[in-house]
Amino acid sequence: MAKSKGRVSDAVMRRMPKYYRYLKEMRDDGIERISSRELSDKMGLTASQIRQDFNSFGGFGQQGYGYNVNELYEEIQKILGLDKTYNCIVIGAGNLGQALTNYSGFEREGFHVMALFDINPRLIGMSIRDIPILDIEDIEGFLDQHRVDIAAICAPKDAAQSIADDLIKYGVRGIWNFAPTDVTSSSEVVIENVHLSDNLHTISFRMGGYSL
C-alpha cells in the first residue's frame, strides 16, 4: 500500500470485521458496557487475544471497567474505514451480482452501488433498486467519468482476470472477486477473492469426521 499505516497479521485482519459485527449487535441491543471476559466468551476468543488484537491499533478499554460498547464500535468502524463512503460497481448482473446489489446493508454502511455491468442484452437497460444495468462495452467511458473505488466481479472464471486488469488500469483500487479463481495484480490495489466453494468443501470435510 502506498500510505501503509502498519502491517497486521492475516488473522487480525479477519477478526476485525467480526468484532465490528458483534459490537454492532450489542449496541443495537442497547448494551453499553462489556467486560473483556464477556466479550471473549461471546466471540470464542481469549481475553488476551482480544487485548493483543486491539493493541495493534493502540489499545482500547480500561483496566477494571472493560469496554464501552459504543466507543469501541466507533473506533473499529473507523479502523475498518466504515466512516467513509465508497463508490462501487458490480460486474456481472446475474443472480449473485443482483444479490449483492439488493443487499441494503452495504448501502447503509457507505458502499454505494452506482451501476451494474453485463454482456447480456436482455439484462442491459434493466435496473435493480433503481441502479442501472449498463453494457460492459461502456465501462471505459463510465470509469473515465466517475470515481469508482470498489468493483465486485461476479463474472465467469475465464473473464475475471482480464476484467480486473482493466478495472485496475482505470483506477479502481478495490477488487471483490467472486469468480472461482484467484485474481491477482502487481499494482497496489486491494483484492479479496471469495471462494464460496471453499466453505462448502469445509462443510463436507468436517462432516467426514475432522473437527477443530
Add this chain to the structure above:
Amino acid sequence: MAKSKGRVSDAVMRRMPKYYRYLKEMRDDGIERISSRELSDKMGLTASQIRQDFNSFGGFGQQGYGYNVNELYEEIQKILGLDKTYNCIVIGAGNLGQALTNYSGFEREGFHVMALFDINPRLIGMSIRDIPILDIEDIEGFLDQHRVDIAAICAPKDAAQSIADDLIKYGVRGIWNFAPTDVTSSSEVVIENVHLSDNLHTISFRMGGYSL
C-alpha cells in the same frame, strides 16, 4: 463430531480447499508432477508449511520427486469428502439462493440440490434448472421423506437461527448459513457461517492503509 478422525487447526481446515482448487487447476492444465518448491510458490506458502499440512493426514509426496498432481488431487478430494454425494436443500429462493442453485460446479462435485424453500407465494411453484421451489410450510414433510445432508440458509437474519434449529431437529447435519448472523447449535452438526460483509470490510480496512 461423533466419529472424529482427528483434530486439525482452523488454518489447516481453511487451506485444504485451497490446495484442492490449485491441484484441480493444475490437473485440468495437464500438469502431472510438481515440486514442493513450485507448489509453495504458486500457493504463497512455505514448502515446510505444506509438508506440515499434509503430514496431518499421513503425508504425501516423495523426497526428490515432489508430488504427483493427480494422486495428490485425488487424496485431497477424499479428505474433503468430495468422493461422496450430498443431498442439499436451499432455504430462501431469493437472488442468493438462486445463485447457489444455479452454480453447476456444486452439482459436478456431488452436491445435489433437491429443492429450494421459500415463504413467498410468487416464488413457490417456480423452478430453477428444474429444481422446484417449495413452500417452507412443507419442509417438515419433505425432511421426513428425504435424507437431506446439507442445507444452505439464504433467509433473513431474524429467521436464520430458528430455521437452523428445525433443520437440525429433522436430521440435517450440515448448515451453510448466509444470513448475516452467527447460527449456532449445541448438537454435533457442522455449521459454516459465511459473512460476505466481512470480506467487504476487509477491503475497506486494507484500502485505508493497513497491509498484510
